[in-house]
Each structure stands twice: as structure tokens, then as C-alpha cells.
Amino acid sequence: MPTDADISTKPSLTLKRRLKASPEKVYAAWTDPEKILKWFGPDSGEVRHAETDVRVGGRYAVCFFTEDGEEHNVGGVYRDVIPGEKLAFTWAWRTMPERESFVTVLVKPDGDGTILTLIHEQFYDEAARDRHRAGWSGSLDKLEHYLA
Secondary structure, three states, rough: OHHHHHHHOOOOOEEEEEEEOOHHHHHHHHHHHHHHHHHHOOOOOOOOEEEEEEOOOOOEEEEEOOOOEEEEEEEEEEEEEEEEEEEEEEEEEEEEEEEEEEEEEEEEEEEEEEEEEEEEEOOOOHHHHHHHHHHHHHHHHHHHHHHO
């Protein structure tokens, strides 16, 4: 069981975006598998499969390919769900389930748009954090375009 000291020393990242869509549309983009297929992943590679059971204790899974043809499978369990406001979930790659980390997505209204804050915590190391920063940045670019 990790101690508070273990958690506080593990790398994390926070990304914010202002999106030109309502909080409800932003939240739906994260929770509706059909919408996830349209924007998830770091580049223009295809998202092949997405499933969600959006409730505390429910699971999600996403399978996508990057432009180089590599397959990526990620999934986890929802730990906190506040419709239209917050999703918090575990995050683990099928190839490295022992490196589970934690993601929180916050959605707040901002005028005619939404501020999305993504916090990804408890990375295995700084290299993993840096790879995820690049991946999430690409995904958020695609989400912004999808919602525009």
C-alpha cells in the first residue's frame, strides 16, 4: 500500500484547455463511447474500440492505434463521477498493469465555453509523465477540434 510520501513524490501533470462547447458536451465527449471514437489518442491514428460504464466502480476501456501502426489498450475503473462536472478514474495500459496511475477530468463553465482541467497523477517515473503529457496534449488538440 503506498504511503502519502510515495504518492507525493511520484510525478504528475496538469493540463488546462478552454473549449468552445458546453460543459455537458465536453463531459459527453469523455463518457459516450461513440464520441470517444472520434477524438481519443495522441495523433491521427484510429480509435478502434471504446466502452464505458460511467458509475463509481464501473470500468472503461479504449483501444487505439497511433500513426506508426502500434496498438494501445488502456482501461481502468471510475472512482468519482459527477455528471457534467468531474470524472476520476484509474489508468493502466494492458501491457503494464502494474504501473496504474490516476486521472481526474474537471469540467467548469466559462462564459460560452468550458474550462477542462486534466490532472494525471502517480506516474511510475518522469519519462512516463513526459510521454503522457505529449499524448494528452495530442488528445486534447483533437478534442478541441472535434467540439469546435
